[in-house]
Amino acid sequence: MSRTENLAAAADVADADPDAAATATATDHAAACTPIRTPEEKRAFVHSVFETISDDYDKMNDIESFRMHRTWKRRLVEQVIESLSSVASLAPDTSPTILDVASGTGDIAIALAAALPNAHVVGLDFSENMLAVARRRSESLSPEISRAEFIWGDALALPFADNSIDALTISFGLRNLPDYEAALREFSRVLRPGACFFCLEASYPTSPVIKPFFRLYFRHIMPLMASLVVGHRQQYQCRQYQSVLKTRLSVVRRLF
Ligand SMILES: C[S@@+](CC[C@H](N)C(=O)[O-])C[C@H]1O[C@@H](n2cnc3c(N)ncnc32)[C@H](O)[C@@H]1O
Helix, strand or coil: HHHHHHHHHHCCCCCCCHHHHHHHCCHHCCCHHHCCHHHHHHHHHHCCCCCCCCHHHHHHHHHHHHHHHHHHHHHHHHHHHHHEEEECCCCCCCCCEEEEECCCCCCCCHHHHHCCCCCEEEEECCCCHHHHHHHHHCCCCCCCCCCEEECCECCECCCCCCCCCEEEEEEECCCCCHHHHHHHHHHHHHEEEEEEEECCCCCCCCCCHHHHHHHHHHHHHHHHHHHHHHCHHHHHHHHHHHHHHHHCCCCCCCCC
16 A cells, blocks of 8 residues: 555544443543543553553563554554555665554564664654563564664654655554544655555454454453453453544554
């Protein structure tokens, strides 16, 4: 897909589940944590959650997705590699710059750097603690594949020049941002014409049969597991309520 198609698809996200916002009521949310009313409050809340859970994030990801996130991310990386090979503006001997926004503990950036020896891969996040885990993980790998650079930055004010990025990825990050359209505009600004954009995101299932089970799992079982396994029930409960309440994301590009 071209940059324009991808960004248009991303701009179309939302409203896969129009009743999600209505059903995830303010009361539900207030019961779980302090209500969040402004973009600044959402940013501060998300930041504090990831600063708190950084050491347990990878473990919880494996548990809450039954390790499926690994497969989804592998598919994402394969698609980035495939798309980069067909980016018309890239000369065969150039080294593409790939930016993984909201990189967290670095799954995508590390995998891309390992798979693309010529690429300059940057993982950007605004949580120092998540970045510390990413750097630790990357440094524990052999030098040939431990080439991703991890930098602090805000997804809504990327520290990159216009038209300077050949591929931009964001995995389970868009829903955490306070303003999706502003984020997409910022991604568009840094992407070169014809560059690739990939967003991996979760959504509510649309099937009325599966939806209640998913809701039960998402709202109750997942926070309970978080509390039993890593002791962060409230952070997970708040994080998940927040995701549903504010985001209503559909999958930007369905991998399955
Ligand atoms: C659910 S984690 C996803 C991490 C990783 N991409 C993955 O797929 O496992 C969301 C990440 O987004 C980061 N984040 C949230 N808002 C951000 C912002 N405004 N700027 C940069 N990073 C942000 C958080 O710190 C967190 O590391």
